[in-house]
Amino acid sequence: MFAFPEIIFGWKPWSDKSTDARLPASVADIAGLTVRYQVDVEANGTHNLTLAAWLTTSGTPVTGGNPEAIAAEVVMWLDASPGFDPPGTRVEPLTTTTATFELWENPQHGDRGDGRGWDLYYLRAPKQGTPMSAGTVEMEPALFALTALGKLRPELWVASVEFGSELLVGSGTVWVREFDVTVKMR
Numbered sequence: 661m662f663a664f665p666e667i668i669f670g671w672k673p674w675s676d677k678s679t680d681a682r683l684p685a686s687v688a689d690i691a692g693l694t695v696r697y698q699v700d701v702e703a704n705g706t707h708n709l710t711l712a713a714w715l716t717t718s719g720t721p722v723t724g725g726n727p728e729a730i731a732a733e734v735v736m737w738l739d740a741s742p743g744f745d746p747p748g749t750r751v752e753p754l755t756t757t758t759a760t761f762e763l764w765e766n767p768q769h770g771d772r773g774d775g776r777g778w779d780l781y782y783l784r785a786p787k788q789g790t791p792m793s794a795g796t797v798e799m800e801p802a803l804f805a806l807t808a809l810g811k812l813r814p815e816l817w818v819a820s821v822e823f824g825s826e827l828l829v830g831s832g833t834v835w836v837r838e839f840d841v842t843v844k845m846r
Contacts, residue, residue: 746782
């Protein structure tokens with residue numbers, strides 16, 4: 661990946677504090693996690709539009725960050741250039757109460773700073789390559805479906821929700837017209 665300009669809502673594990681008091685939140689305590697967005701994308705080359713959640717073993721941001729708390733990253737591809745596949749292995753369809761996705765898995769991805777990685781899950785929406793410049797995405801059904809499959813543990817914390825465009829090759833501009841996150845607790 662060449663670049664990932666993003667909007668961060670919550671606590672990115674490498675940072676000192678959360679951008680919003682509603683996150684981190686325990687996966688088990690989240691009753692709803694919805695993102696509404698609208699963008700204008702002008703791009704060439706290989707890129708995607710993503711919504712990601714960092715899941716951690718701790719719900720407390722600390723001075724200097726705490727990347728060693730990262731347990732998993734769940735990335736939803738809302739749009740992608742044709743022929744651009746997520747890293748890892750396509751394992752199975754993931755059906756939630758709201759949609760069916762291709763589930764890609766990349767265990768022990770990256771480096772948390774201690775020589776170990778985290779589990780990375782990509783959920784690719786059907787109809788990739790069809791511009792999805794606006795929409796409402798319910799993330800909590802995907803988190804619960806991954807938990808039911810044993811991929812995520814219910815004691816994990818959703819630390820942040822991030823929205824952006826990964827650029828592999830090429831150039832472009834993403835104008836964010838709307839980005840709204842709703843968090844409902846049990």
